[in-house]
Amino acid sequence: MNRYELKMRAKxxxxxxxxxxxxxTIIALILNNIHLSTGTSIFRFSSGWMTNLRVLSPLSSASSSISSLINFILSGPVALGIAFFYLNLLREDEARVESLFHGFKRFLDALISHILITIFTFLWFLLLIVPGIIAGLSYSMTYYILIDHPELSPIEAIRLSKELMNGHKGELxxxxxxxxxxxxxxxITFGIGLLYAIPYFNxxxxxFYLNIKGE
Structure with missing residues (x-):
């Protein structure tokens, strides 16, 4: 199936x-962009406008680090939930918002997968940009494989993704x-267009996964 046919079937x-x-998409974006706020907010009125002045506390940098850590931890379960949602959409013609939270039922597998993929991809990027991109392509089917093969460990799913992507990395x-x-x-539409692009892309x-899998 060529690229045009994949997109037509997606639509x-x-x-x-x-x-x-x-x-x-909106819920996933929120879960992946959690921000904690510290410090004291002082509000004053000036010429009819309310100005929010933030007094930064020593905890501000710590808050930012904690937010980043939370986002990183949630990225794996959210990615697994997204894979589950779209596979259900294609296979069962079923679309339910709660499918997104399937990844949290397998929180540890999703988190470990995300950590391993991040580490492996980063190590390849240390060599050159191209090896890093190739690595990202190789590991891209991991979450779909975890959905189809819940008995596999994260490292086994990553290995199977690499095998599945042999000969298909250029296509992807x-x-x-x-x-x-x-x-x-x-x-350029201030994010509004992403509400169309992201579901279409996913x-x-x-x-693409179902196609190379022969399903």
Missing amino acids: EALHGKWIIAVAV FILWLSFIGWFFLGI TTLAE
């Missing part, structure tokens, strides 16, 4: 389910590039 799968897909890279325009449009990726 067909999303037909009538865009609202739910957008809701899942070109598929990624084909969405650059959509994401650019999303950015559905196409799930379709």
Whole structure:
């Protein structure tokens, strides 16, 4: 199945389910962008406008670090939940917001997978950009595999992803590039366009997985 066909099937799968897909996208973005706030906020009125002056406390930098850690920890379960949602959408023609939280039922597997993928990809990026990109492509099917094979450990799922992506990394890279325009449009529309681009992108990726898997 070529790139055009994958995208067409993704659009067909999303037909009538865009609202739910957008809701899942918004929730996932919120979960991946948690910010803790410290310090004292002082409010004053000036010429009819309210100005928020933040008095930074010594805990501000610690708060930022904690926020980053929380976001990192949640990234794995959220990614697994996204994979579960879109595979269900394609296989069962079923779209439910609660599917996003499936990743939290397997929190440890999702977290370990995210940690390992991050470490492995980072180590390859230390060599050169290209090996890092290739590594990212190789590990890209890990969460889908964890959904289909819950008996596998994270490292086994990563290994199977590498095997599955043999001969398909170039295809996926070109598929990624084909969405650059959509994401650019999303950015210049102050994020509104991303509510279309992200579900479209994620559905196409799930379709790509099913295609190379022979399903």
